Amino acid sequence: MPRIMLEKVTMQFGDIYAVKDIDLVVRDGEYLTVLGPSGCGKTSLIKVISGIWTPSSGRVLIDGEDVTSIPIEDRNVGYVFQNIALFPHMEVLKNVSYGPLMRDMPLDERNAVAEKYLQLVKMLDKMGMLPGELSSGEQQKVAISRALASGSNLLLLDEPLSALDARVRMELRYEIRRLVKDLGITVVHVTHDQDEAMSVSDRIVVMRNGGIVETDTPMALYRRPNNLFTAYFIGETNLIEGMVSDKNAHNIVVRLRDGTDVKVNGNRHFNIDDAVVLSVRPEYVYTAKEGLTAKVTQVIYMGSYWRVIARAESMDMVEYNIQRYENPPAIGSDVNLVFNPKMLMVYKRPTEGISEAIRLE
Ligand SMILES: Nc1ncnc2c1ncn2[C@@H]1O[C@H](COP(=O)(O)OP(=O)(O)OP(=O)(O)O)[C@@H](O)[C@H]1O
Ligand SMILES: [Mg+2]
Structure with a gap:
């Protein structure tokens, strides 16, 4: 009972x-x-x-x-x-x-x-x-x-x-x-x-x-x-707007505002051209040879890791972590960011806008 x-x-x-x-x-x-x-x-x-x-x-x-x-x-x-x-x-x-x-x-x-x-x-x-x-x-x-x-x-x-x-x-x-x-x-x-x-x-x-x-x-x-x-409220996350640009039997592709395509596992209930918001935790963002191009604006020492904040051309801000024993990028340098496709969450873009949907008061 x-x-x-x-x-x-x-x-x-x-x-x-x-x-x-x-x-x-x-x-x-x-x-x-x-x-x-x-x-x-x-x-x-x-x-x-x-x-x-x-x-x-x-x-x-x-x-x-x-x-x-x-x-x-x-x-x-x-x-x-x-x-x-x-x-x-x-x-x-x-x-x-x-x-x-x-x-x-x-x-x-x-x-x-x-x-x-x-x-x-x-x-x-x-x-x-x-x-x-x-x-x-x-x-x-x-x-x-x-x-x-x-x-x-x-x-x-x-x-x-x-x-x-x-x-x-x-x-x-x-x-x-x-x-x-x-x-x-x-x-x-x-x-x-x-x-x-x-x-x-x-x-x-x-x-x-x-x-x-x-x-x-x-x-x-x-x-x-x-x-x-x-x-948004539990843990930290990056919220990035996009549109569904493709889908197949296993995944969808979300095109970000700067044109970068991001593959997301599952989420087959979305349709092409749906307006969506990607949510990705900083620990599931990595640097790679290709990806979302962004300029490093801030590097913060967190003790057990580094937090890097970077701004894409679309003005989307992305935060990610670097192991404490690695060298953090220089402020102003360009990085290419990719997301772990298994750990991306996709939400229908709220009609009232993201900032209203996550407003605390
Ligand atoms: N006795 C009361 N008379 C009128 N409005 C009240 C009364 N008690 C609470 N409220 C209103 O109800 C809402 C919820 O208040 P509540 O105290 O439950 O919030 P809370 O989540 O505990 O906030 P906090 O984290 O600040 O403690 C608020 O808008 C508050 O102004
Ligand atoms: Mg209270």
Whole structure:
């Protein structure tokens, strides 16, 4: 049985749809991430799942039970709020042991549980302090341990790591994933950080403008995104316009704006003269003797590789990578670029234009 099921959930404020017509299933024990740009409705969605908000329409089912109008305090969920929301008058230890207290756990036991989760986020030494005496990153760590200590097997995390510095954020994301997998907890984790989503999720829901763009595993969304917006939003990609100029039994040929022909495997549903957009990740662009001619405009040292940015005559910008031990091209030099035909994605060119189709706000 799915843990959470949303049926046509809409959350409306006047004429703003924070969430519109969302159908979603979260499986038992799944680590699901909701990823999308600021303002796309992630917090609104998680507030509806948690019971903080009753949706304007639609149904929320948890373990098969319709909980649409049941408030959060009766839903047994562990929640990390985007704005943290610790009890300001309670010390750290009391904040974290609050869930166990509500479950009538004796003092010794609940302190032991709280200390275990404070240890996990390395906050044991601050357990006697008040939230107001902590930095926002420290408060966030306390909020995470409070949610884990709640004992709920359903965790809702709204940007739980946003206030932490990069190193701690990375450590904690793996700690949380390991812990919830060990305990069999189901997680809905909201983030706008695509690296975070890629590295912890079983599946990612990509949201935009209150709706779901697509839902799949991190690998599927990276390698074979169905939607141009996903290709752009998850990972890095080059988007290049063209027209289908030829097709045969196995592949199509896309003619770019400067006249270069690019072979693409599959994609037989496109027809000659269709306006399309190619999407290719920088790691699948290579230099060759012949190909798309472009002038190198920038070379950036990335540590483990070089990133090269080049401009074609058509003004298309293409980014590609060079191994760290190779010599990068000189700025202003000409390169010929080819694309791995297996790793090219082709999309119908959006009628509203590419920039509108990938706009974040
Ligand atoms: N209480 C409210 N009243 C009116 N509009 C609201 C309310 N809460 C959210 N909205 C609107 O709903 C939309 C979605 O907001 P939401 O907070 O869900 O976005 P988000 O994806 O969590 O963004 P962020 O990444 O910035 O946290 C926004 O346009 C926001 O202004
Ligand atoms: Mg939010």
